[in-house]
Amino acid sequence: MTELLKADTAGISRAADLLRQGKLVAFGTETVYGLGALASSDTAVARIFAAKGRPRFNPLINHLPDAESAFAQADLSGRTGEMARALAEKFWPGPLTLVMPRGENATVSDLAAAGLPTLALRVPRGKTALALLREVGAPVAAPSANRSGTVSPSDAFHVLRSLEGRIDAILDSGPCSVGVESTVLDLTRETPVLLRPGGVTLEELTALCGTIHHPDDFAEILPSSPGRLASHYAPSLPVRLDATSIEGNEAQLAFGKPLPGAALTWNLSESSNLEEAAARLFAGLRFLDAEGARRGLTRIAAQTVPRQGLGLAIRDRLRRAAEPRPPSDPS
Incomplete structure (x- = not known):
């Protein structure tokens, strides 16, 4: 109410x-x-x-x-x-x-x-x-x-x-x-x-x-303008989307039950709660990027997030994070 x-x-x-x-x-x-x-x-x-x-x-x-x-x-x-x-x-x-x-x-x-x-x-x-x-x-x-x-x-x-x-x-x-x-x-x-x-x-x-x-x-698109840049918010480590398994060189961005075999995991929400996942998304990407690089990992594998509710927004951000970063992007 x-x-x-x-x-x-x-x-x-x-x-x-x-x-x-x-x-x-x-x-x-x-x-x-x-x-x-x-x-x-x-x-x-x-x-x-x-x-x-x-x-x-x-x-x-x-x-x-x-x-x-x-x-x-x-x-x-x-x-x-x-x-x-x-x-x-x-x-x-x-x-x-x-x-x-x-x-x-x-x-x-x-x-x-x-x-x-x-x-x-x-x-x-x-x-x-x-x-x-x-x-x-x-x-x-x-x-x-x-x-x-x-x-x-x-x-x-x-x-x-x-x-x-x-x-x-x-x-x-x-x-x-x-x-x-x-x-x-x-x-x-x-x-x-x-x-x-x-x-x-x-x-x-x-x-x-x-x-x-x-x-x-501008020839390039301004990163400070909402939603205008394909490669927004990209960590330095490449991101692989919709992962169903984890390779030895990957850190894991989990949602719900984590996949086995990851040396480093950040779980957006163990209970698969999309609000919690949204709140933890940027912190998780920053953590995996910094700690993964420190440990010699070379990629972030992101588990699938549902295509509903806030899941659409989370998937949108992960897709942008996974895009190759154009040379003109100053972020």
């Missing part, structure tokens, strides 16, 4: 408490309603993908109550920091998401970042959203609060119609004032790149930043 909470002191407190427990809470911003989860928890973030039926682990936007707490998650060295501060001063709180290099002390989970060395950060506008984020006291990952592939929700009724019974609560702050998603601007290159148009216009950004590129301006 999904709780419908009023946007008063008690409702905001209840919503913050649920988020800190790892639950899912939809809340309104000036753009659309977001489906919030504690960004530092892989398990909580995995529940977002399960609730939305999202087919890929795309990077999620992480929401914070002010620029100071947002920038604490990022590496602001050089030109990136200068431009980020100028943009934040003009457009935050507001419908602008900045993609920046991940900071050393970042608390956002690998799953929320989709395994990338970058983070998407935003300070939303709206009294209720900011009060909620201040009370949570940690980054909140929040894509739009709707089933994947359906229209983004601009009021609590839209969320309830799409996700009732699949999430824990909705904090009803009324209709959204903007009604379209935030603009996403990538600051990880010498010239900023507009990854998604939205509530802040290209003209407004250009007036402050000067030249802004579009992803199509």
